[in-house]
Amino acid sequence: MILPIGKTVLQEPLPRQPCMNRSSFTLLELMLVVVIMGIMVAVAIPSFSGLFAETRLKTATGSLASTINFAGRLAVTERLRCRVNCDLEEGRYWLSVEKDPVGSPETYSELESSLGRVRLLPQGIKIKQMCTPRGVSEEGEDYISASPNGKMERGFLYLTNEKGEIYTILISKTFSRVKTFDYEYQP
Numbered sequence: 001m002i003l004p005i006g007k008t009v010l011q012e013p014l015p016r017q018p019c020m021n022r023s024s025f026t027l028l029e030l031m032l033v034v035v036i037m038g039i040m041v042a043v044a045i046p047s048f049s050g051l052f053a054e055t056r057l058k059t060a061t062g063s064l065a066s067t068i069n070f071a072g073r074l075a076v077t078e079r080l081r082c083r084v085n086c087d088l089e090e091g092r093y094w095l096s097v098e099k100d101p102v103g104s105p106e107t108y109s110e111l112e113s114s115l116g117r118v119r120l121l122p123q124g125i126k127i128k129q130m131c132t133p134r135g136v137s138e139e140g141e142d143y144i145s146a147s148p149n150g151k152m153e154r155g156f157l158y159l160t161n162e163k164g165e166i167y168t169i170l171i172s173k174t175f176s177r178v179k180t181f182d183y184e185y186q187p
Contacts (some may be wrong), residue, residue, distance in 0.1 A: 081098040170185055
């Protein structure tokens with residue numbers, strides 16, 4: 001307190017409060033909070049793993065669709081037939097080009113660049129089915145072919161993950177149009 005004359009009067013210190021009135025946590029309360037947080041994490045983890053499975057499926061579908069689009073553009077610019085080859089059992093795909101359409105037609109070899117390297121589908125993702133003009137494939141190898149005139153074989157691929165979710169890649173015949181769907185599209 002300040003007096004009008006400018007001198008200060010000291011106040012007496014407050015008496016100490018007993019320990020029981022302090023606001024703090026007991027060890028039991030802290031342990032209870034840790035147990036509750038552990039239960040919440042245990043419940044949340046399975047939903048995160050499902051999210052990762054769907055993300056891997058979406059990424060794999062986009063990557064394969066981009067490779068098919070690229071094959072269509074490459075066929076037009078290089079004036080050679082191109083293929084996107086898929087090994088359904090091994091879960092891999094790659095580009096190949098027709099080397100000598102006049103001398104030895106229908107003879108393909110892998111594209112000799114980083115774009116032609118063999119790509120693997122992510123773990124847990126597989127090509128469930130591939131439908132092309134040659135028929136329906138569920139095992140072995142098959143391909144989608146692109147011509148120098150800008151046309152591709154019409155077809156579709158179903159990709160699936162370990163949860164059974166299915167994404168579709170649909171290839172239109174004209175102008176190498178590729179669409180993806182986050183469900184099993186029935187053309």
